[in-house]
Amino acid sequence: MESTHFNRDNLADKLRAHGISPTHQRIEIAYALFSRCEHLSADQVMAIVNERHSESSKATVYNTLNLFLEKNLIREVIVDPNKVFYDPNTSPHYHIYDIESGKLTDIDAADVRVTGLPPLPDGMVTEGMDIVIRVRAADHQA
Amino acid sequence: MESTHFNRDNLADKLRAHGISPTHQRIEIAYALFSRCEHLSADQVMAIVNERHSESSKATVYNTLNLFLEKNLIREVIVDPNKVFYDPNTSPHYHIYDIESGKLTDIDAADVRVTGLPPLPDGMVTEGMDIVIRVRAADHQA
DNA sequence: TTTTCGAATTAGACAGAGTCCAATTCTTAT
DNA sequence: ATAAGAATTGGACTCTGTCTAATTCGAAAA
Numbered sequence: 001m002e003s004t005h006f007n008r009d010n011l012a013d014k015l016r017a018h019g020i021s022p023t024h025q026r027i028e029i030a031y032a033l034f035s036r037c038e039h040l041s042a043d044q045v046m047a048i049v050n051e052r053h054s055e056s057s058k059a060t061v062y063n064t065l066n067l068f069l070e071k072n073l074i075r076e077v078i079v080d081p082n083k084v085f086y087d088p089n090t091s092p093h094y095h096i097y098d099i100e101s102g103k104l105t106d107i108d109a110a111d112v113r114v115t116g117l118p119p120l121p122d123g124m125v126t127e128g129m130d131i132v133i134r135v136r137a138a139d140h141q142a
Numbered sequence: 143m144e145s146t147h148f149n150r151d152n153l154a155d156k157l158r159a160h161g162i163s164p165t166h167q168r169i170e171i172a173y174a175l176f177s178r179c180e181h182l183s184a185d186q187v188m189a190i191v192n193e194r195h196s197e198s199s200k201a202t203v204y205n206t207l208n209l210f211l212e213k214n215l216i217r218e219v220i221v222d223p224n225k226v227f228y229d230p231n232t233s234p235h236y237h238i239y240d241i242e243s244g245k246l247t248d249i250d251a252a253d254v255r256v257t258g259l260p261p262l263p264d265g266m267v268t269e270g271m272d273i274v275i276r277v278r279a280a281d282h283q284a
Numbered sequence: 285t286t287t288t289c290g291a292a293t294t295a296g297a298c299a300g301a302g303t304c305c306a307a308t309t310c311t312t313a314t
Numbered sequence: 315a316t317a318a319g320a321a322t323t324g325g326a327c328t329c330t331g332t333c334t335a336a337t338t339c340g341a342a343a344a
Binding site: 286288289290291293294295296297298299300301305306309310312313314 | 315316317318319320321322323324325326327328329330331332333334335336337338339340341342343344
């Protein structure tokens with residue numbers, strides 16, 4: 001099982017599997033996200049993709065990230081009021097957020113159990129649940 | 143116990159109790175938040191406060207909301223990538239977020255139990271936990 | 285009451301994230 | 315090879331939020 005190892009070729013397949021035609025720019029953006037398995041903001045993605053030569057414009061980066069979101073290739077994580085993070089991990093999981101460094105860490109949802117939630121309002125359907133644990137280095141005072 | 147009923151006078155006391163000198167503008171902003179018990183964005187607060195006459199500038203509204211946050215008079219809720227909501231309810235609670243209307247509803251934390259969370263990384267301390275249940279009207283398709 | 289001085293407020297310039305648009309350039313099927 | 319549609323682009327634009335320097339407020343001292 002080498003499927004965790006992404007290269008441009010199997011990423012193109014992954015895009016096609018999600019109904020996305022794999023253009024050069026889209027593959028580079030997917031590669032940025034999936035090769036390093038991190039939570040990246042749009043401008044981090046842009047910086048990575050354009051490291052060597054200019055590969056993608058700002059508009060394309062945003063278009064593509066939103067397309068990936070729609071097609072459920074990635075998820076967005078909203079913890080910082082200033083920017084959205086994009087998460088290449090789409091399996092159910094929650095997050096630990098270091099409020100000082102801004103670093104995000106995954107928590108596998110499989111082990112987590114939440115009980116005592118009230119019933120949803122009538123005619124409403126769950127789209128998902130986000131849990132964010134905000135943490136801080138113990139020695140720093142708030 | 144009529145303490146749930148806020149007027150300008152007991153709001154001034156509430157501000158003082160949190161170490162905030164109660165100016166005219168601060169009281170109006172507090173009144174906007176606490177009289178209606180809703181989740182408001184900064185520009186909603188500004189609109190409410192300036193409904194009749196112009197009472198507070200944009201800078202004051204932002205300064206004041208951030209001051210209230212620091213002094214734990216209110217909390218911020220980050221669910222919408224576009225704007226922060228300010229929450230006059232500081233007792234432990236979570237949120238239901240209607241992704242179509244943007245409406246936020248409180249869930250009392252007292253009944254909710256979360257188990258199976260991994261231990262925190264070494265030297266880290268919890269600042270708090272946010273839970274957001276994203277919902278949608280059942281008939282609308284995603 | 286008047287003066288004084290630090291605190292609060294203000295307008296408007298600014299910054300950064302993200303969107304929009306019309307023009308250009310790629311894809312791809314024929 | 316070509317035409318039609320899709321993707322990409324730069325740059326202008328919007329929106330939320332911050333900053334700054336100047337003004338105004340208000341409480342305490344005189």
